Each structure stands twice: as structure tokens, then as C-alpha cells.
Amino acid sequence: MEKFVYIALFAPLASSVFAALFGMSQRKTFVGIIASLLLFASFVASSTLAIEVFTSGQTIAVTMMPWIGMGDLYIPFGFVVDQVSVTMMTMVTLISTIVHIYSIGYMDHDKSFNRFFSYLSAFVFSMMVLVMSDNFAGLFIGWEGVGVCSWLLVGFWYHKPDQTREQNPSISPSWAANEAFIMNRIADLGMLIGIFILYWNVGSLQYDAVFTAIPNLDQWILNGAALALFIGAMGKSAQFPLHTWLTDAMEGPTPVSALIHAATMVTAGVFLVIRANPLFGMTPEVSYFIAALGTFVAFFAASMALVNRDLKRIIAFSTLSQLGYMFAAAGLGAYWIALFHLVAHAFFKALLFLGAGNVMHAMHDELDIFKMGGLKKVMRPTYIYMGLASLTLAGIFPLAGFFSKDAIIETAFNEGTYILWIMLVVTAGMTAFYSFRQVFLTFHGTERYDHHEIHPHEMYKFVLIAMSPLAILAVIAGFFKGGFEAFVTSLLPAYHMSEHTHHYVWLLTAIVTLFAVGGIALAYIKYNKGLERSEKCENSFIYKLLANQYYIPNLYEELISKPYAMISEKLWHGVDLKIVDKTVDGIAHFLYKSGDVNRRMQTGNLSHYLNWMAVGAVVLMIAAAVTSMIG
Missing domain, CATH: 1.20.5 (Single alpha-helices involved in coiled-coils or other helix-helix interfaces)
Structure with a gap:
């Protein structure tokens, strides 16, 4: 199995280096094709490893070579393939392969086509290093790698000023890239402090050594290390108050947005908390803070999405909100549920972003949903994809989002954190509303784009076919919840609902579904016919507060x-x-x-x-x- 570990890890690096050889050349389609094939090879290797871990139940550990050896400090280039890492590997490589294929069509007219694929594959390689490393130092290398690659990709169109954000036209791709990079460096200082605390008190950075030693450490040391590591996660996963970079990062090409929000970068913070669950499980105060902050961010981000007019930023706020759900689950000790929602969310969020890319392609990069409408007549496949992804995001049965998000909400009720439960339920209704607000304003009603001399058209057929696995997984992933639980809880702590919660499970499900359906119905009533029922409250204080992101950027x-x-x-x-x-x-x-x-x-x-x-x-x-x- 060792060779499959190296294929899974280094195929994206080979893809990046290959594309870089043609970085200064004119667009060559074969660069995108070969890069996609190498990513697919990584996916096949990851899937093979997943099958092996699933059938044998054994962890695959590989030490490639020594890395750092000074005194008592020894850190190898070591990689571990267990239930958690192989889940992430398979998800990351699958979505990355689809995004690479999609990019062949989306970036077909870009003069830096070859360079884009080099950066994109390097992004995937960095994420694979992050999830596969068997020690905190290796994780940090991958952590910083995705940070650098996100800077390169968000600022990819560095020559291009922002023309889509009317409220703050000064923001450019370069500015957004610098904002993301600097804000993450601030958070990474916290993560480094956490790593130093662990090494100072344990004498090792290997996961197994650190997690074995944790029960013997003083509580104040554990709290300090856990809180410092979570500060790093707050930056990478854009939790308040380090959240403003996430929506501004939409200045990058749409495939980058799909990759950042679905498979790489922002999921790294959640992965860190899940991976370090032995530490966070010993720090109940820090864990409750994580759950409370995650719940607040879920509600906070959803509220801003209610009034936003930028198609990609609405989806970005959605990501921020769903990351809050994941942190809420992890903070409450339901680590496997957090991981399950991370994976399910990756499928429908990638589908949403790629669908938004199709709309941008059709509308000549226009993102204001108030200038769209009626697109379902000319973009039927994209309409189906985005409608399906929005239903999944809203948590409608029997789609994947229903199983994963409802499990998080039930966890909040099961733990007796009723304020968090109420906030998560209300957020579910808000999620359904803003998801279908964008669908109805984009695809239903009158064709408002006629006034702007835009002639929309559907994306290439091979791109639409490449998106189909995401649509299928967004539908069926929830049915594997039981098998997924059995698989990952052989490593992660098992979490089960109490008998008290079991008595109310159908009532809890009905309440959440009622809020979700109510949100969709309200969006239908208000926006199905376009802007005939326009935003009458645009001049109100609340509307302006939400439209300006609570004035936090200001x-x-x-x-x-x-x-x-x-x-x-x-x-x-x-x-x-x-x-x-x-x-x-x-x-x-x-x-x-x-x-x-x-x-x-x-x-x-x-x-x-x-x-x-x-x-x-x-x-x-x-x-x-x-x-x-x-x-």
C-alpha cells in the first residue's frame, strides 16, 4: 500500500510541476488534460487506500525519510492513512479532479491558463500534505502551503480591479489575496504557540506521542494549547472575528472559490479540531467556546446572506455559516458528525460554486442577481444543478444536507444547549430562504439581463457532465450515514443520542424541516416572479446593517x-x-x-x-x- 500513499500525495505535485513547465507559454489544452489525469490518479490511489482501511481496519503509516533531528527533537517526513485522513484524501482528490476538468472550460480564454493549473494543483498538494501528515509540524507545512497557494489563486487576476462590488469598489483581487494572507498569518501565530506548548510539555510533535501524553498534562496547559490551536483554526476556517477575508476571496476565479470552500483551505480548521480530538475532548470549556462561537457564526453569516446581491458572495456566506455548524458539532463532542457534514457539504457546495461559475460565464462575469432572471430558459442543466444543491443546503429530505445538518442540530438539543439549538434551527430557515432567493432571482422571473445587452448561454457539455458526480453525491451521500459512522468511529469517539432525545427525534426533525420549507416558501412568494416584489426595506437600518456586513469591514x-x-x-x-x-x-x-x-x-x-x-x-x-x- 505504500506506493498508493506516494501516488495519492505526489501526483498533484507532479501535476503542478508539469503545468509550471508551460507557465510562460501560450494556452495549451493538453496541460489541463494531463493535470486533470494526474489528479484523477491521486483520487484512484486515495480510493484504493480507503477500501484497504475500510476492509482491514488497519492504519497505514509511512515514513519517507528523516526531516528534523536536533537533540531530543526528531520529526520525520511521515504520513498516516487512517479513517479520518483517508476520508479527507478521497473527498479532496475527487472534488479537485472535477474542479480541474471544469477549469479546462472555464479558463479557456485566459492567457495564463497553464499557470493557473500549476497553482491549482499545488493547492491540492498542500492540502494533501496537511491531512496526511502524522505530526503537527507536517500539518503546519501543509497549512502554510494552502495559505500561499490561496494567495496566488485569489490574486490570480492581479491586474484586474474589482468591478462587481458596488459598495466597496476599491477592493481588487490583489487586495483580497493580501487580506486573506495577512489575516491567516495573524491566526497562524496562535497555532504556532499551541504547537510550541505541546512540544515544550510533551517533547514530541508526533500525533500518537502527543495524544498519549495528554492525560498526564495539567489542565491549564491543555486549555492553553487547545485555545491556541483553535485560534489557528479560526483564521483558516474564517470564524469571527477573522472572517472578512472569506467573502473578499471571491475576487479569484470561480474554480478557486469552489476548491477553497469545498475541499481545501477553509475545511482545514475543522479538520484540525477533529484530528486533535483527544486534546479538545479534555478541555470542555474550550470545546464549549468552539460550539458557541460556531453557532454564532452560523447565524451571523446567514443573516448577511439574506440581503446580499452578489451571487458568489451569497454562497461564500453560506460556507461561513456551514463551517459554523461543523464547529458547533465538534465543540459538542460529535466529531464524526462534524466530519460527515464536512464531506456532505463539500459535494453540494462545490456544485453550487461551479453552477455560479456557469452563470458568470453566461452573463459575461456579471454577479449581481438583481441583473439576472429567467436564466432557466437558456441554462436548464445549470438550473437543475443549482436548484438541487440549494435543496441539499436547505436540508430537505432525502438529500445529504438533511442527514448531516439535522444530526448537528439534534446534537445541540441532546447536549441540553437549548439556546444553541434554537439558533441553529432559526439559521436552517434563514439558509433555506437565502439559498432560494438567489435561485429564484437568478433563474426565475423576467429576463432583466436584456437591459444590459447580455446574451447568456449554457456552459460546455463536458463541463456539465463533469459536474454530475457532485449532483449524484449531493443526493445519495446521506444514505451512507450509518456506514460512515461505523467507519470513522473506530478512530474518533462514538457519539450517540440519549434516550431522551430519541423520544423527540421525529419532532426535532419536523421542526427543522418546517423552518426549511418555510424559508423556501417565503423566498418563492417574494422572488419567484423576479423583482416585482422588490426589497421594500432597502432603506431600513437592519437592511443596511446586513448589507454592510454589520460595518465590521469598515x-x-x-x-x-x-x-x-x-x-x-x-x-x-x-x-x-x-x-x-x-x-x-x-x-x-x-x-x-x-x-x-x-x-x-x-x-x-x-x-x-x-x-x-x-x-x-x-x-x-x-x-x-x-x-x-x-x-
């Missing part, structure tokens, strides 16, 4: 960005120019002048040289005498 701009820029300006003039630069320039001036003076010694006259030698000898004798007297 707050960051006024309280952090502008003061930082002002202080930097003052320091540049007052310290850098007047002290640092003048000091460096003064040293250079002194050396220049002293060299100019000393140059006069080089006369070419032997008698002058002898005189200088005599002076030097006298200086040396005086120095020797002074030294002996002092000694």
Missing part, C-alpha cells in the same frame, strides 16, 4: 488599517528617513571620505611608503606599551 478599516497606515507613514518620515537612512548614509559617507583620504597614501613613491611603515611601527609600539601597562 470598523477594521477605521480602527486598524488606517491607524496602522498613519503610524507607518509617521515612522517612515520620523524614523526611517531621518534616523535609519541617515545613519546608513552617514556610514557610507564616512567610508567614502576616509577611503578618499587614504587613497592619497598610494603615491607610488617608495620613500613615502617607508615613512608610513615607520609611523605604523611607532603606533604598534605605543599600543603594545599601553597594553602592558594596563595589564
